[in-house]
Amino acid sequence: MGRNAGHIALRATLSSRDVDCCLIPEVPFFTEGPGGLFEFLDGRISENGHCVVVVAEGAGQDLIPRTAEQGFDDSGNLQLLDIGQWLVAELKKWWKKHNPDKLFAVKYIDPTYMVRAVPSNAADTFFCTLLAQSAVHGAMAGYTSFVAGTVNGVYCYIPLDQISQSTHKVDIHNHIWAWVRSINSQPDFKACENRNSNGSASDMDLNFTPKEKAAAAEKSD
Known part of the structure; x- marks a missing residue:
């Protein structure tokens, strides 16, 4: 669930408060490299021994290689690829490459029918x-x-x-998305990617936006 908008994933993250990272279609991310998703998850696992990731169905579709057969369905909607299974496979390969001596296991849960099967109140x-x-x-x-x-x-x-004129997407400049990042402290992956492409960056640069860095500097003073 969450083909074009990440409202369910966002609210599940806010409700649980045990989620380390929330991935939604409105917020691009990258997996490998400094400040990437896998490096962030590695840090959380090292710190807590585990991590929880909530992924909307439409998140990260630009990262998955597509084939000619994977086009549009009969209704004209883009056929989405399974981001969950792809992330699991890529994370396992990345972990084996960077942490070959560490035990690692992934428990993947697709809650689609669990959400739909909840009795009405x-x-x-x-x-x-x-x-x-x-x-x-x-x-x-x-x-x-x-x-x-x-x-x-x-x-x-x-x-x-x-x-049908518009879709109700998550406003990532709204306070609700700010709540998510304040709860799980996940980085702004897009900002990290931009900084990587423009040159090297410090750990603080990779994990905080300019506004967050300014606030942190004021607090330290």
């Missing part, structure tokens, strides 16, 4: 009942090409063409 039932009733009332009133939903807490009819 009272709030779920109440919400779905109102949506169903709203849809029936709208159809009986003669409306077509609409979906029942809520806008600012108010139940309303939303035209399908307006819904």
Whole structure:
């Protein structure tokens, strides 16, 4: 789950508070090299003896080699490759190369059907009942090409063409993504990659954004 947006992965990370790294489609990352994902995970494993990574389905699709057969499905949607299995395989190869004498095991869990199979609670039932009733009332009133939903807490009819105009992606400049990084202290992988391409960088450069470095400098003073 999380083909185009990482809302579920993000909120699972915030709810668990045991996650060391959260990977979502909106935030690019790289695996190998200084400041990369594998180096970060290696540090967490060395520090805690384990680490937990939450990965959205659409994360890191640009990293996986594609073949000519892997194109679009019958609905016109891009066929996503299995980022979870790919990460596991690549991490095992990287670990064997850099830590050949250290014991290493990966437990991979795909929670897709676990999420869908959770029994509904009272709030779920109440919400779905109102949506169903709203849809029936709208159809009986003669409306077509609409979906029942809520806008600012108010139940309303939303035209399908307006819904399809944009996707609800995670705003990585919003405070919610800042909460995630404040909980697990994961680095800004894209910033690390840019610094690597522009020249060498210190450990502080690789793990913190300029704003975070300024705040750390003020605190140290």
